[in-house]
């Protein structure tokens with residue numbers, strides 16, 4: 001089970017994350033309306049940090065995305081808006097980054113809307129649908145994922161907190177395509193500043209409970 005910690009931006013906080021939590025991925029949010037928005041002026045300090053970085057974008061132009069890939073040395077691109085399969089295909093032809101397409105969940109998912117993304121992406125990421133697009137701290141009903149029809153792996157997101165570990169493990173036991181979890185606002189001291197202790201507790205609990213033995217796709 002992989003762990004992504006999203007919404008990072010303060011260099012000291014990032015150092016704490018790398019030394020004490022060691023997640024697989026660190027997310028940087030490039031959506032101006034987010035309280036976790038990362039400025040270009042942070043690129044110098046964040047570019048070389050030894051952790052794989054995911055850039056989070058909402059309905060952004062391809063040129064702008066590729067500019068951030070270069071400036072921040074991103075290894076994955078998380079598309080968190082209404083990006084079309086055509087746009088994702090075009091992007092996949094212009095970058096070696098992994099592509100992660102978000103599916104925002106309300107009450108149900110029409111899986112047919114997502115099949116055209118499958119050939120062009122590395123994974124889906126499920127989050128709760130809200131007007132702010134992400135970072136809501138709200139969970140959705142994971143039961144909806146029982147009908148997940150694709151072979152592609154996915155990440156789970158949306159309001160995950162320290163108390164979610166047992167629920168995640170129970171869910172993972174019946175969900176062979178669950179590849180990772182994405183942690184964000186429930187682990188914050190303030191927007192963009194994470195509580196390292198809480199993140200460490202979560203990761204230790206998850207890993208010591210055998211989640212690293214979970215079958216991955």
Ligand SMILES: O=C(O)c1ccccc1N[C@@H]1O[C@H](COP(=O)(O)O)[C@@H](O)[C@H]1O
Nearest residue numbers: 006034134135136137157158159184185
């Ligand atoms: O965190 C944000 O501000 C944000 C804004 C716009 C798009 C995505 C954003 N974050 C993503 O939201 C999910 C869930 O976060 P939370 O746990 O509910 O706070 C996560 O994938 C972040 O990458």
